[in-house]
Amino acid sequence: MSQPLLPDDPATIGGHRLLARLGAGGMGVVYLARSATGAPAAIKVVLPELADEPDFRARFRREVAAARRVVSPWAVPVTGAGPDDPTPWLATAFVPGPSLGEAVHRSGPLPTHSVRALGRMLAAALRAVHEAGIVHRDVKPGNVLLAVDGPRLIDFGIARSTGHTALTATGLVAGTPGFLSPEQAEARPGALGPPSDVFSLGCLLAYAATGRLPFGEGTAQAVLYRTVHDEPDLAGIAADDGAAPRPAADPAAAGELLALLRQCLAKDPAARPRAGEIEARLAGDPPSGGAWLPPHVVRDIADRSARMLALPDIDRTVVDRPGGAVTPPHTGPGRRSVLALGSGGAVLALAGGGAALWAATRDDGAAPAGEEPWAVGVHADLSGPGKAAGKAHEQGVRLAVEQYNARAGKPFALRLRTADDGGSLRRAQAAAQALVRDRRVLAVVGPTTDACVDGAVAAYEEALLPMLLVKPGAFRLVGGRHRVPLHCRPLVYALGFGLAVHLTRQEKVSYPGLMQDRTADPVAWQITQGVADGMRKARTRFYPRVVPAGLDDLGPQVTDILHAKVDSFVYAGPAEGAAGVARGLAAAGFDGPRVGPEDVAETVFLDEAGAAAEGWLLGTSFVDPQRLPATASFTRAFRRRFGAPPGRYAVEAYDAANLAIDQLVRGVRDGRPPERARLTTLLRAARYRGLTKTYVFNRENGRFEGEVCYLHRVENGEFRFLGAVPGGD
Structure with missing residues (x-):
C-alpha cells in the first residue's frame, strides 16, 4: 500500500x-x-x-x-x-498492474495459453537483456508486472555485465531462493551467464502454471539444496507428467510447455535453450493484448489503471x-487520499x-526531551521451547548494561528493553516491530532461533536497527542484501570445518562416515558441507550418506555406513536422531570417534542414548564459562547477580552486548550515541576483544571472520567442555 x-x-x-x-x-x-x-x-x-x-x-x-x-x-x-x-x-x-506473484497467490495458476504467452514475452525481454551483455540474476514473479498488453520485467538491482566482477564477497548467493539456478545456489559467480536466467525463467513459468515452487517450500538452504540435487516438481502441467492437467488445457500445448520447462531446468547450463530459442518455440501463441490473460486478471489491471487516473x-x-x-x-x-x-x-x-x-x-538520532534513556534490546524466546537460551541471553545482556551504568563518567545511561517471541515466527515479527518502534533502542541482541530471525529481519532491516546474532548460525542472512545482521559467532559451516580439522589432525582418522539427516536442514546441510570441505582440504576420503527427513529408524543407514569400513562417524542432525545413531553404533560395537554438531548437545540426547552417548564429541559455538579461565570474573559476577551459574549462551550474549556498548561509546558525538544506521556501520568495522573470542566482521555482510570451533565430550552422562579446536581458528 x-x-x-x-x-x-x-x-x-x-x-x-x-x-x-x-x-x-x-x-x-x-x-x-x-x-x-x-x-x-x-x-x-x-x-x-x-x-x-x-x-x-x-x-x-x-x-x-x-x-x-x-x-x-x-x-x-x-x-x-x-x-x-x-x-x-x-x-x-x-x-x-499486479506482480505475477500477487496474481498467482490471489487467483491461482494461469491457464496454459497464458503461461505460454508469458514465456514468449519474457523470453524476448531476456533476449534483449542478454544482447546488452547483461545477466539479470533475479528473474522471479515479484520482478514481473502484469499489464493488459503484456508483462514487464523489472529490477536490475543485482544485474551485472557479463564477466563483471561482483561487488559481493565470493561464496555468497545473490537472488531469490526458489528461482535461482544451480550455479547461483552453489555461489559460483564465474559460472553465471545467460543460461542462469533461463533456468530462473523456467522456475517462474512452472510457478505460474502450477502455483507451486518447482523445488518446494522451506528454508532458503533447503530450497537451494533441492535446486542443486533434486528434480523439479512439474506435476499437473500436462497429462503425460503423472498428474491430471489443469482444466481447459490444450493437451498438445501443455505437453510442449512441459518439455520446454524440463529443458530450461536442466542442471547443466549447456543443455538449456537460449532465450531467443524459447521465444521462437512459443511464437504461435496469442498476441499481446488482454486475450493473453484470464478475464479476472484483466479486470484487476483495469481497476488499478482507472484508480491511477x-x-x-x-x-x-x-x-x-x-x-x-x-x-x-x-x-x-478538496483533498483526496492517495492511490x-x-x-x-x-x-x-x-x-x-x-x-x-x-x-x-526510522531513527534520525534525535532524542526528544523527557524520554527514557537510550536502550539495548533483547529479542528472545522467553516463554517457549527455547526459553532456557532466551533467559540466558536476557541475563547476559542485563549484566552488561548494569555494569556499564555503574561506570563513573559514562557519556549517557542505558536501559534494557526485552521482547518475547515465544519461539513463534508470527510473534517474532511483532516482537521486532515493538523494539523498532521504541526509537531509543539502538541495537538488539537476538533473536535466539534461526526461524525467528527469518520472521524479524525485515522489520530490523527497514529500520536499520542492528541485530547481533549470538545463537542462530545458518548463513541465510550473509547475502549482501542485508545490512543490519551481525553474526557474533562462527557460522555452522565453520563448526563443521572445525570438526574435520579435529578428526584429521588430532584423531588421525583416515576414512570417516558422514551422515546428513535432512530433518535438521539447512543446519545439517551446512555442517556436512563444512566437514566435507575440511576433509577434502586434508586430502582425506570419506563416505557420505544423505537420509530423508523424518525417518524414525536410522539403523539401515548406520549399517550401510559401517559396511564401508569407516574408522569414524560424523552425524549432522537433531539430538533425537543422534541418540538413535549412538545406540546403533554401540550395538554394532563401533568404538571409533563419534562426532556431532551443537544441536546434539541437548539433554534429550543424553536421556535417549544413555550409555551409548559416552565419548561423543560435539562441535559448538558456545563455551562453558565455568571451565574457561578467561570468563571466571564473569561467572562470579553472574552468580552474585542472579544466584545461579550462567546458562548456555549467557557469556556470549554478554560479549555481544558489550561489543554494542563499546561502539556506542566510541561513536559519541556531542554527548549523544550514534544513531542506528551509523552504529550498523561502526559495528561491522569493529574489532573487539571479548571474553570468549575476538570479534572481527566482514564489512560487506556482517559475517564473523573467525573459524573457532569449541569441543565438548560426553563424560559420565554430562557435556564436558574441552576448549577450542587447535588450529581451527
Whole structure:
C-alpha cells in the first residue's frame, strides 16, 4: 500500500514531483511521482549513508547503466537517473498492474495459453537483456508486472555485465531462493551467464502454471539444496507428467510447455535453450493484448489503471507523533487520499515494501526531551521451547548494561528493553516491530532461533536497527542484501570445518562416515558441507550418506555406513536422531570417534542414548564459562547477580552486548550515541576483544571472520567442555 509523504521527504527529485511513498528498505525509499510531462514514475532514492560508500555508489551506477542498455517492450524502461547526484536516484516508468506473484497467490495458476504467452514475452525481454551483455540474476514473479498488453520485467538491482566482477564477497548467493539456478545456489559467480536466467525463467513459468515452487517450500538452504540435487516438481502441467492437467488445457500445448520447462531446468547450463530459442518455440501463441490473460486478471489491471487516473498532484504529508504513531494531519476541502496500490506495484519490487513501518520507526538520532534513556534490546524466546537460551541471553545482556551504568563518567545511561517471541515466527515479527518502534533502542541482541530471525529481519532491516546474532548460525542472512545482521559467532559451516580439522589432525582418522539427516536442514546441510570441505582440504576420503527427513529408524543407514569400513562417524542432525545413531553404533560395537554438531548437545540426547552417548564429541559455538579461565570474573559476577551459574549462551550474549556498548561509546558525538544506521556501520568495522573470542566482521555482510570451533565430550552422562579446536581458528 502507498503511504503519505513524511515532513522530511523532499518535494521533488530530479524534476519529478513526489506524490506518495511506495516502499522503503535497507537501500532507500521508493516514491510514486509525476514527471515534468505528467507521466507517473517510480523513483528509487538511495539513503544518504549509502551514497557515501564508494562501493555502493559504483554498484548503483552499474545498475543504472545496465537498465538503460535494455530495450524491449517487455522490460520497464528507465526514464531518468542521477547516480552521481549527492542523493542518487533512479526513475522508471510506473506500471499499475499486479506482480505475477500477487496474481498467482490471489487467483491461482494461469491457464496454459497464458503461461505460454508469458514465456514468449519474457523470453524476448531476456533476449534483449542478454544482447546488452547483461545477466539479470533475479528473474522471479515479484520482478514481473502484469499489464493488459503484456508483462514487464523489472529490477536490475543485482544485474551485472557479463564477466563483471561482483561487488559481493565470493561464496555468497545473490537472488531469490526458489528461482535461482544451480550455479547461483552453489555461489559460483564465474559460472553465471545467460543460461542462469533461463533456468530462473523456467522456475517462474512452472510457478505460474502450477502455483507451486518447482523445488518446494522451506528454508532458503533447503530450497537451494533441492535446486542443486533434486528434480523439479512439474506435476499437473500436462497429462503425460503423472498428474491430471489443469482444466481447459490444450493437451498438445501443455505437453510442449512441459518439455520446454524440463529443458530450461536442466542442471547443466549447456543443455538449456537460449532465450531467443524459447521465444521462437512459443511464437504461435496469442498476441499481446488482454486475450493473453484470464478475464479476472484483466479486470484487476483495469481497476488499478482507472484508480491511477485519480492520482492527486500533491499528496498529504503526515505528522510523526512522539512514540512512533503516524497520523495524517487535518486536510482542507478538496483533498483526496492517495492511490492505494497493491504490493505488486513496480517499486515495491525495487525497494522491498514496508513503508508504513519504516515511516513510524526510522531513527534520525534525535532524542526528544523527557524520554527514557537510550536502550539495548533483547529479542528472545522467553516463554517457549527455547526459553532456557532466551533467559540466558536476557541475563547476559542485563549484566552488561548494569555494569556499564555503574561506570563513573559514562557519556549517557542505558536501559534494557526485552521482547518475547515465544519461539513463534508470527510473534517474532511483532516482537521486532515493538523494539523498532521504541526509537531509543539502538541495537538488539537476538533473536535466539534461526526461524525467528527469518520472521524479524525485515522489520530490523527497514529500520536499520542492528541485530547481533549470538545463537542462530545458518548463513541465510550473509547475502549482501542485508545490512543490519551481525553474526557474533562462527557460522555452522565453520563448526563443521572445525570438526574435520579435529578428526584429521588430532584423531588421525583416515576414512570417516558422514551422515546428513535432512530433518535438521539447512543446519545439517551446512555442517556436512563444512566437514566435507575440511576433509577434502586434508586430502582425506570419506563416505557420505544423505537420509530423508523424518525417518524414525536410522539403523539401515548406520549399517550401510559401517559396511564401508569407516574408522569414524560424523552425524549432522537433531539430538533425537543422534541418540538413535549412538545406540546403533554401540550395538554394532563401533568404538571409533563419534562426532556431532551443537544441536546434539541437548539433554534429550543424553536421556535417549544413555550409555551409548559416552565419548561423543560435539562441535559448538558456545563455551562453558565455568571451565574457561578467561570468563571466571564473569561467572562470579553472574552468580552474585542472579544466584545461579550462567546458562548456555549467557557469556556470549554478554560479549555481544558489550561489543554494542563499546561502539556506542566510541561513536559519541556531542554527548549523544550514534544513531542506528551509523552504529550498523561502526559495528561491522569493529574489532573487539571479548571474553570468549575476538570479534572481527566482514564489512560487506556482517559475517564473523573467525573459524573457532569449541569441543565438548560426553563424560559420565554430562557435556564436558574441552576448549577450542587447535588450529581451527
